[in-house]
Amino acid sequence: xxxxxxxxxxxxxxxxxxxxxxxxxxxxxxxxxxxxxxxxxxxxxxxxxxxxxxxxxxxxxxxxxxxxxxxxxxxxxxxxxxxxxxxxxxxxxxxxxxxxxxxxxxxxxxxxxxxxxxxxxxxxxxxxxxxxxxxxxxxxxxxxxxxxxxxxxxxxxxxxxxxxxxxxxxxxxxxxxxxxxxxxxxxxxxxxxxxxxxxxxxxxxxxxxxxxxxx
Numbered sequence: 001x002x003x004x005x006x007x008x009x010x011x012x013x014x015x016x017x018x019x020x021x022x023x024x025x026x027x028x029x030x031x032x033x034x035x036x037x038x039x040x041x042x043x044x045x046x047x048x049x050x051x052x053x054x055x056x057x058x059x060x061x062x063x064x065x066x067x068x069x070x071x072x073x074x075x076x077x078x079x080x081x082x083x084x085x086x087x088x089x090x091x092x093x094x095x096x097x098x099x100x101x102x103x104x105x106x107x108x109x110x111x112x113x114x115x116x117x118x119x120x121x122x123x124x125x126x127x128x129x130x131x132x133x134x135x136x137x138x139x140x141x142x143x144x145x146x147x148x149x150x151x152x153x154x155x156x157x158x159x160x161x162x163x164x165x166x167x168x169x170x171x172x173x174x175x176x177x178x179x180x181x182x183x184x185x186x187x188x189x190x191x192x193x194x195x196x197x198x199x200x201x202x203x204x205x206x207x208x209x210x211x212x213x214x215x
Contacts, residue, residue: 016204028084029072034067087182107191
């Protein structure tokens with residue numbers, strides 16, 4: 001199973017990907033996570049990425065694609081993988097397709113999780129994170145036992161800068177400009193399935209599993 005999860009920030013891709021990992025025993029590949037690992041392990045692409053990161057520049061597509069290729073070449077990806085946060089644009093999608101073709105592989109399913117902007121703003125601006133251990137909470141959906149204090153270590157909760165309303169709205173604009181065209185891209189290839197990312201987490205998960213298991 002080789003799966004791409006598409007969706008805006010706050011759509012729940014990470015949550016669903018984690019559940020899919022447990023059910024199907026394939027790794028979740030999150031661009032941010034593997035970028036940090038590649039830099040830490042000083043892989044060839046990780047070294048290149050660090051050069052851009054140290055200058056405060058965006059890591060170019062070809063380096064990101066190279067890091068993805070390094071990751072899916074590992075043995076645990078032989079049964080498949082779940083791409084979360086990649087590709088982010090048409091250029092990355094083309095590069096991914098070409099890279100997999102050289103390996104005689106292809107993406108099996110592309111699932112787009114859609115959520116209304118108003119709901120996304122509520123989800124993202126309501127997130128709170130422990131300053132010490134990083135455990136996550138939400139002012140509506142996942143309250144701590146004691147107000148503004150972490151259940152695990154008791155330290156203060158904070159709102160990350162990228163979860164403030166003005167930043168969230170900017171992130172959604174960037175998503176629509178850069179990543180949403182991928183929906184049309186994969187639709188034209190008859191690879192895309194879309195679901196509403198609203199309702200219970202299990203309900204959304206069941207819809208995804210049904211799509212995955214369709215012949």
